[in-house]
Amino acid sequence: MAEPADEALRAAVLGPPGPAHRRAVAKTITLLESTRADHRARADDLLNALLPHAGRAVRVGISGVPGVGKSTFIEALGLHLTGLGHRVAVLAVDPSSSVSGGSILGDKTRMERLSVDPQAYIRPSPSSGTLGGVAEKTREAMLVCEAAGYDVVIVETVGVGQSETAVAGMTDCFVLMQLPNAGDDLQAIKKGVMELADLVVINKADLDEDAATRARAQITSALRLLGTHAHVAAQVMQLSARDGTGVADFWAAVTRFRDAQQASGRLAARRHEQDRAWMWERIEAGLRERFRQHPAVRQALPGLTLEVRDGTLAASVAARRLLDLMDSKEPN
């Protein structure tokens, strides 16, 4: 922490709420998201300085396909929580945002009331390429928000690819939002998302209460068959985000779940495992990147790839040759 500017930033993030504090949080996260090496070095120092103050929030992941009503639900939940005196940060993991050009949280008008609530901080998904990269930035932003005193962090994700796994891997309670229709649950089972869920919420229960009740029974029985959560049964509940019905019950369920996890020591174990997995995920991504950037590898890779494709070189032999090239002296 050499730079005086960063020292001031750290103090402001840790300081009392207000416009200057908000700006400091935003500025710190922007620094974390920068791809410049000098920014990255400063961000690492800042992150380590903030780390002792992080970790105290309830981390909630919320996932669901587009149209399930995530924004409406998160806004209702966020307002409920700030009304109870909590400070709420809303982050997102959306690896598609760099492709589509717009983040799922880019348009703050989606959460009009929450975005002007002084006790809430909404940050759109970083849009930096790979899922691993996007998840890393969100995870680091979460630590900053925690150090800044936000005691509830909500991480939203759409149901694309492996983003649910990433979000479940950074939260204390992972919530899957479902629509009240059959088939939706099978898709979630297929994608392995159902297994990640600590809570399953059937939204839009007001539209068709019978269908919602049937869906709830189906999902409950599927979860039983899947045999997940041997110790803590995943709970399935119905609500209507639009009407605000069930939001208080939802938060009570999250709190109950987290308290039980904390009492049993499972929360600490989960967070340790998440940190360990995160470190190795980042190491592997870094190793792949270094491999691809190695001059001798860059030179040989296209040719060897073609030989493998043409069937004149076994894939395993090509892999060994490329790895051996990394030991070679770099050409000048």
Added chain:
Amino acid sequence: MAEPADEALRAAVLGPPGPAHRRAVAKTITLLESTRADHRARADDLLNALLPHAGRAVRVGISGVPGVGKSTFIEALGLHLTGLGHRVAVLAVDPSSSVSGGSILGDKTRMERLSVDPQAYIRPSPSSGTLGGVAEKTREAMLVCEAAGYDVVIVETVGVGQSETAVAGMTDCFVLMQLPNAGDDLQAIKKGVMELADLVVINKADLDEDAATRARAQITSALRLLGTHAHVAAQVMQLSARDGTGVADFWAAVTRFRDAQQASGRLAARRHEQDRAWMWERIEAGLRERFRQHPAVRQALPGLTLEVRDGTLAASVAARRLLDLMDSKEPN
């Protein structure tokens, strides 16, 4: 191919069937499975020399939980095929064999009649640690068997961990064997194995024909809901490996599937993609190994891991520090 001994080995593998040919195949695979660096270098040369003669077999993967009747079925299928004039190699991927001390195919008495059939070659699973390592050896053994003229290669695996993915990733037609009871299919869906299946076989249909018929209908509808195989619908069939009922139909289905794949160009695309994925899987395993073996990393890893665990260092920062250490000069 400097060594005259290896030149003789290559010639014998490519030569006419008989006891000497069999021994050469076994010896070549043993060389591939060796962990000695000089053996590995010789094996690589041998593999590349054999490669132009490989690739002509029908590659069938067979997976199913213990007790589903894989050995009985593979023996019946193998005898049926040698009776038709085929030469059949049976290999296995069993990453648990190094733990349990016994391969799923270690005991050839499991396939008593097939193991003495001169037109068949049975090789137990290599028992060298990680799934990636075991799969690599099996894959290389498959290429040797193909070069040796076996025109059907059957790769067996038990339903543990990700071994099904590995076997589906090296075969032209991946078969999932199921028992005629409900719940079994849900487990397969959960584990993502159902999606890999080109053919689903319900064995022991003789025990309870009604249950088998019900299971078949359930699995067919599950496959439809999963939306897999948009172009070629996965087929579900019943058989009894013990009675030999359905074995001829099974082989007809495999042949039909493979012919259709070949005609549409999907077979070539599948094999290319398998080779590409295999190469990258081996590269990533090699990168991880090199990372763990790097002196500076070995020295720093325990301490940094503890710091991450204690919450005094962010996981992403630890990852970056460790990666930076790889650039450092090795201590002498």
